[in-house]
Amino acid sequence: MSIEVGSKVQGKVTGITNFGAFVELPEGSTGLVHISEVADNYVKDINEHLKVGDQVEVKVINVEKDGKIGLSIKKAKETQQPQRPRHNGPRNNNRNDQRNHNKTESFEQKMNRFLKDSEDRLSSLKRNTESKRGGRGARRG
Numbered sequence: 395m396s397i398e399v400g401s402k403v404q405g406k407v408t409g410i411t412n413f414g415a416f417v418e419l420p421e422g423s424t425g426l427v428h429i430s431e432v433a434d435n436y437v438k439d440i441n442e443h444l445k446v447g448d449q450v451e452v453k454v455i456n457v458e459k460d461g462k463i464g465l466s467i468k469k470a471k472e473t474q475q476p477q478r479p480r481h482n483g484p485r486n487n488n489r490n491d492q493r494n495h496n497k498t499e500s501f502e503q504k505m506n507r508f509l510k511d512s513e514d515r516l517s518s519l520k521r522n523t524e525s526k527r528g529g530r531g532a533r534r535g
Contacts, residue, residue, distance in 0.1 A: 425463030
């Protein structure tokens with residue numbers, strides 16, 4: 395059985411680095427599961443998800459000309475469990491409400507709602523980017 399893109403195979407974790415895990419595949423070849431392909435959620439420390447010796451099911455996502463094999467654990471799981479839509483919270487319900495509302499709202503009401511939504515999104519965006527830059531105290535001189 396040759397390693398082909400799209401195929402699922404069982405493998406054994408042989409090494410862990412800060413950027414991913416090396417997995418030994420059947421026939422003795424080795425591939426890399428990049429840290430972004432380990433789980434559906436953000437992985438800060440790969441050691442919380444995998445350890446050397448673990449048996450894992452992986453999907454082959456690419457085979458390069460130089461023989462490097464790219465693997466994914468999360469894509470191997472996706473076909474087993476149906477993927478739910480990412481934004482299935484209040485956003486979708488809010489959009490449906492807005493569509494029904496648009497028929498009876500005046501232009502001023504629509505504009506006010508748009509401005510409020512826009513300000514909410516901007517403040518959320520600023521909050522998130524400030525925390526990534528080190529907060530308010532980080533001033534450039």
